[in-house]
Amino acid sequence: MRFLATFQTLDFLDTLISLCAAFVLGMLIGAERQYRTRAAGLRTNVLVAVGAAAFVDLAMHLKGVDGAVHVMAYVVSGIGFLGAGVIMKEGMNVRGLNTAATLWSSAAVGCCAGADMVAQAVALTVFVIAGNTLLRPLVNAINRIPFDERSSEATYSVRLTAASAAADSLRDHLEQRLEAADYPVAEIEVETSDLAPDKVEIVATLVSTSVEPKELDVVVADMGRRPGVDHATWETSTKD
The missing domain is CATH 3.30.70.260 (ACT domain)
Structure with a gap:
């Protein structure tokens, strides 16, 4: 079997670490989304992160860094289509932009993990979660400011x-x-x-x-x- 001839233990462990990192980090991002009952919750963010990591890791093993870069470009565009599916327009209001941006960020976390940049993936996860949690009080404070038609765009x-x-x-x-x-x-x-x-x-x-x-x-x-x-x-x- 070709599998027995090509199987490399160290390569497999490298892939396993990338996927596990993407799974855990995607779960952290998705848990916050699930808690706030968003359309794309725990499972969606985990699958996006793991899928992106798998594609990038596969390209790394087959074509090296150049292959991984090409795959990342396709991941970015592919997640754009996925994010468009969660954006809904209701009259003059648009919902789902933050959810789509979070999915895009989860894919970026997966790409970092797949490219063996686990530390960068962890740092990016921290920033994503901070953006969805720590900035909420600031957003609420800005929304409470009286609306001034003369200065608004x-x-x-x-x-x-x-x-x-x-x-x-x-x-x-x-x-x-x-x-x-x-x-x-x-x-x-x-x-x-x-x-x-x-x-x-x-x-x-x-x-x-x-x-x-x-x-x-x-x-x-x-x-x-x-x-x-x-x-x-x-x-x-x-x-x-």
Whole structure:
């Protein structure tokens, strides 16, 4: 059998150490995720770390350092597809970005372990866990700071609900009113509703700039008094 002819005890022990290190370190990262009931928990992070370690270790034994580097590049791109699967968009909110980043980091830990850089894998694990735990109080403190629209990097839009018959004139007037207030318009869309065929929603997206909320309130109030307008409002959303 070719296995008996090619089996090397030291090589096998080297592989075993790499896989065990990836398993333990991936388990530490995954345990924190499991405790917080994230989509990718204990088992997922362990499998990502062990799988990455196995691929890199195999390449190391077959092609040396050059082979390991090539495999790492594929691991990085492959984990990108896996991470995309846990990212979900719900309206204007995006969930799962932190989980995807953690999976990416678990793969990096596995790559270090597979490349026989166990000390670096341990150090990276410490940083990953610290990022997911020690930074939480700082994140919560920042989130409690009152939101300042004037200094935020965000996308602003003005929405009008109006009669479809007046859509064209209201669209032009809204664009003129915003530009007169020094808020240039990036685009204006007119959206129809299947539930109310005689109504449309006019959405004006502003060019990214600093905004004074009171000024937009004045524009919205003025548009709300226009004939044919049922409702007028403005809203903000983050760019990322």
